[in-house]
Amino acid sequence: MSPQTCSSRRALLLEGVRDTVPMLVGAAPFGVIFGTLAIAAGLSSATAIGMSVLVFAGSSQFIGVSLIGAGTALPVLWLTTFVVNLRHALYSATLLPFARDWSLAWRWPLAFWLTDETFAVVEHRFRTKGAAGGQWYWLGSSLAMYGNWLLWTVVGVSLGQSLPGLANLGLDFAMGATFAAIVAPQLKHRPALGAAVAAGVVAMLGRGLPYKLDLMLAALAGVLSGLLLEQWARRKEQAA
Amino acid sequence: MNHWLAISGMMLLTVLIRASFLVFGQRLAFPEWLNRALHYVPPAVLSALVVPMALAPAGTVDLSLRNAYLPGILVAALVAWKSGKTLLAIVVSFVVYGLWRWGLLPG
Structure with missing residues (x-):
C-alpha cells in the first residue's frame, strides 16, 4: 500500500x-x-x-x-x-x-x-x-x-x-434538517418530486401506525408514484 | 426471559435484513425496471422522515408560529435546492431554527 x-x-x-x-x-x-x-x-x-x-x-x-x-x-x-x-x-x-x-x-x-x-x-x-x-x-x-x-x-x-425535557430539547431537528438538505436538490426532476410528495402525504396519513409501517408504506407509495410519473412522461415524449 | 437470547435474535434479524441485498454482490443484477424504481427510494424515504417532523413534530399537526421545525426545515430545503451545498443549508437552517425557537419567541 x-x-x-x-x-x-x-x-x-x-x-x-x-x-x-x-x-x-x-x-x-x-x-x-x-x-x-x-x-x-x-x-x-x-x-x-x-x-x-x-x-x-x-x-x-x-x-x-x-x-x-x-x-x-x-x-x-x-x-x-x-x-x-x-x-x-x-x-x-x-x-x-x-x-x-x-x-x-x-x-x-x-x-x-x-x-x-x-x-x-x-x-x-x-x-x-x-x-x-x-x-x-x-x-x-x-x-x-x-x-x-x-x-x-x-x-x-x-x-x-x-431526564425530563430531554426529548423536548429539539435536538432531533439536526436530523430533519440534514435529511431535508439531502433530499431537496433531488426534487428538480418531476418524477422524484412526485415520489417525495406521495411519500410525504402517506407518511402524514400513517403517523399512528405501529412498527414503522408508516415509513414502509410511504416509501412504497413514493417509489410507485415516481415510476408511474416517469412512465407517463416517457409516453408523452414518444407521442410528441 | 433470557435477555441475551432476546438480543441475539434481534441482532440476527437486523443484520440479515440490512445485508439482504448487499450480501449477493455481483451475483445479483436487477432488471431495468427495478433499477429505475430504486432511484426513488431516497427521495421517498427521506421525505417520509422529514414531512411529519416539519408539520407535526410532537405528533399532532402544528402549523402555528411556535413550531420552529417547519421554518427550519423549509430553509434547509430551500438553501440546498438553490445552492446545492448540503453543509451550508444545514448551518443556515440551524440558525433559523435556533432564533425561531429561543430568540424570536421567548416563552
Missing part, C-alpha cells in the same frame, strides 16, 4: 465522519433516552449496552426494550424487530449497485452498520460524487454513528433515570 492511497483512504474515512456530524447531534438524545428506558424496563446495564453494541438499530431497540419490559414472548419480539427493520432491505437494495464489487469482508460489516442516517449520507455521496473508495467513506459514517450511539447509551444507562 503506497502512502498516498493510505492517506486518501484516511481522507475518505474522515469525510464520511464529517458529513455525518449533524446526524450525531440528532441521535444523541435518543441514545440517552434508550439507555434510561432500558434500565427502567428491567434490563441490566450490561444487557442494555449490549443491545446497542449488537443490534444497533434505534427504533427496534426502543420497541424491543418496551416488549422485554412487558414480558412479551420471544417470537413476538423477533417478529416485531423484523417488521420494524423491513425498510432497511430497501436501503440494502439501493446501495447494492455501488457496492457490488466490494469483498464480503466489507459488505457484511457495512450492512451491520446500515442505519437511516448512514444510508442518507452515503447514498447522497455516491450518487453525486461516485463510489470510488466508497467503502472507507461508508466506514467513516458508520463508525461515527456507532461510537456516538454507544457513548450516549452508556450515558443514559449510568443516569439510569429519565
